[in-house]
Amino acid sequence: MKVYKFGGASIKDAASVKNIATVLKTVGYKNILMVVSAMGKTTNTLERLVQMYFSKQDIDASIAQIAQDHLQITTTLFLSTHSIFEEIDVFFSDIKIFFQRNKSPSYDFVYDQIVSFGELISTKIISEYLRLIGIENEWLDVRDYIKTDVNYRQANVDWQETAKRIGILKKDAFYVTQGFIGSDFNGFTTTLGREGSDYTAAIFAWCLDGESQTIWKDVPGVLNADPRYFSETKLLQQLSYEEAIELAYYGASVIHPKTLQPLQDKSIPLYVRSFLNLKQPGTSVKKGPMLLPMLPCYILKKNQVLLSFSSKDFAFIAEHNISEIFKIFAEFAIKVNLMQSSAISFSVCIEDTFKHLEHFLEKWQNQYRMRISRGVSLYTLRHYDAESMTKISSNKNILLRQLTTDTAQWVVEE
Incomplete structure (x- = not known):
C-alpha cells in the first residue's frame, strides 16, 4: 500500500476538500491509506477551548462557533438531507457531554480527549464527500x-500491539483515517504530539510494509528555508534519511521529527509534494546522496527561552x-534545542x-x-558557507553561538 497524508491547509474549506478529490483522481487511490488532519486551524481553536474550560470560562458559545465553522463547509458539499449533519452533531454532543461529566483535573488528559475531535470530524466529512462523488472508501x-x-x-x-492491529487491514482497499491520535489500553484517546499526523502516516507505512509515504503540502516540496521567514528559498530535490532527520530535529517544519525513523527502518521512501501543482515532482527522502542540490x-525557531545556570559558590x-x-x-517535558557548557x-x-x-x-x-x-529566536544553519553565515549573523544581537563541522547555531534577541 501507499500512505498519503493531507494536513489542515489542504482541507481548510469546501474548495480544498474538492481539491483533494481532484488529487486522488489524478494520482490514483487504489491501495491507499489516507491520513487526514483537522481542518484549517481547528486544533488551535480546540486548544483554546480546553484553556477556557480550565479557567472556568463559559465554553458553550465557543463550541457553537466551532460547530458553525464545520457546518459552513458541509453545507457547501452536501445536501441538507445527508446523514453527515447528524454524524457531526453527535461529535459536538460528545464534546459537551465530556465537559459536563469530566472529573479529571489533568490538563493533558482533557486536552487529548477534546482536541482529537478535530481529526474525527474532518475525516468523516472527507470520507463521506469522497463517497458522494463515487470514490468508495472505508473510514477507520x-x-x-x-x-x-x-x-x-x-x-x-x-509498536507490537499497533502492528498486530494494523496488520489485519486489507492491502487492496482505500482507507481514510485520522492523524495525530491514538488510544491507551483503557480506551481513552491519546495524542502523539503537535503536528503528529506525519508520524501517524509513518506508523501505518511501517506496519503495512508500505511502498511509499507521501505528504501533500501547500509548498512545492522541502525547501532550504521557510518562506515565511527567509527570501529566495530553493527546492531540495532529494534528501537522505539522515539529513532529513537532522533538519527535522533542528526544527524544519515540513517533516515531523519522529516521522523518519520508522520509514528509514524499512527503507520506505517519503515524498513531499504540492497539492496545488501536481506536475511538480516535489522532494524525495530515501537512501542516496545527503542533499541534492547541496545548499x-x-x-x-521562535519563542525560545535561553537559560544560563551558574553555581552560587563558583564551583x-x-x-x-x-x-x-x-x-x-525530561520530567517537565521541556525540549532542549541547544546546550553549551563552560x-x-x-x-x-x-x-x-x-x-x-x-x-x-x-x-x-x-x-x-x-x-x-x-522570547529569543534560535537560528540553525546546516551546510553553511561564508555568505550564508554573514546573512544570518549580521545586524543581530547574538546571545549565544555554536559552531560544528556541518551546523552553526545562534540564539538571538529579537
Missing part, C-alpha cells in the same frame, strides 16, 4: 489501531549537575511547549544563579 477510527501508553499529549506507541539550509558545573538538570527537563556555567535554549518552565525554575532557584532570556 485510528484509535482502534494505534495503541499507546498513557503519556497524554506526547504518547508513545506500543545551505536555514531554520528558525564547577560537573557531569552530575548537568545530569540532574536534564532529568528535570567550567562554571551551563546554558540551554529551550521551548516550553507545555508551560512547565516556572515549576522547573522553582526546583533550582536555591541551588543556582539563573539568567533567563525569554
Whole structure:
C-alpha cells in the first residue's frame, strides 16, 4: 500500500476538500491509506477551548462557533438531507457531554480527549464527500489501531500491539483515517504530539510494509528555508534519511521529527509534494546522496527561552549537575534545542511547549544563579558557507553561538 497524508491547509474549506478529490483522481487511490488532519486551524481553536474550560470560562458559545465553522463547509458539499449533519452533531454532543461529566483535573488528559475531535470530524466529512462523488472508501477510527501508553499529549506507541492491529487491514482497499491520535489500553484517546499526523502516516507505512509515504503540502516540496521567514528559498530535490532527520530535529517544519525513523527502518521512501501543482515532482527522502542540490539550509525557531545556570559558590558545573538538570527537563517535558557548557556555567535554549518552565525554575532557584532570556529566536544553519553565515549573523544581537563541522547555531534577541 501507499500512505498519503493531507494536513489542515489542504482541507481548510469546501474548495480544498474538492481539491483533494481532484488529487486522488489524478494520482490514483487504489491501495491507499489516507491520513487526514483537522481542518484549517481547528486544533488551535480546540486548544483554546480546553484553556477556557480550565479557567472556568463559559465554553458553550465557543463550541457553537466551532460547530458553525464545520457546518459552513458541509453545507457547501452536501445536501441538507445527508446523514453527515447528524454524524457531526453527535461529535459536538460528545464534546459537551465530556465537559459536563469530566472529573479529571489533568490538563493533558482533557486536552487529548477534546482536541482529537478535530481529526474525527474532518475525516468523516472527507470520507463521506469522497463517497458522494463515487470514490468508495472505508473510514477507520485510528484509535482502534494505534495503541499507546498513557503519556497524554506526547504518547508513545506500543509498536507490537499497533502492528498486530494494523496488520489485519486489507492491502487492496482505500482507507481514510485520522492523524495525530491514538488510544491507551483503557480506551481513552491519546495524542502523539503537535503536528503528529506525519508520524501517524509513518506508523501505518511501517506496519503495512508500505511502498511509499507521501505528504501533500501547500509548498512545492522541502525547501532550504521557510518562506515565511527567509527570501529566495530553493527546492531540495532529494534528501537522505539522515539529513532529513537532522533538519527535522533542528526544527524544519515540513517533516515531523519522529516521522523518519520508522520509514528509514524499512527503507520506505517519503515524498513531499504540492497539492496545488501536481506536475511538480516535489522532494524525495530515501537512501542516496545527503542533499541534492547541496545548499545551505536555514531554520528558525521562535519563542525560545535561553537559560544560563551558574553555581552560587563558583564551583564547577560537573557531569552530575548537568545530569540532574536534564532529568528535570525530561520530567517537565521541556525540549532542549541547544546546550553549551563552560567550567562554571551551563546554558540551554529551550521551548516550553507545555508551560512547565516556572515549576522547573522553582526546583533550582536555591541551588543556582539563573539568567533567563525569554522570547529569543534560535537560528540553525546546516551546510553553511561564508555568505550564508554573514546573512544570518549580521545586524543581530547574538546571545549565544555554536559552531560544528556541518551546523552553526545562534540564539538571538529579537
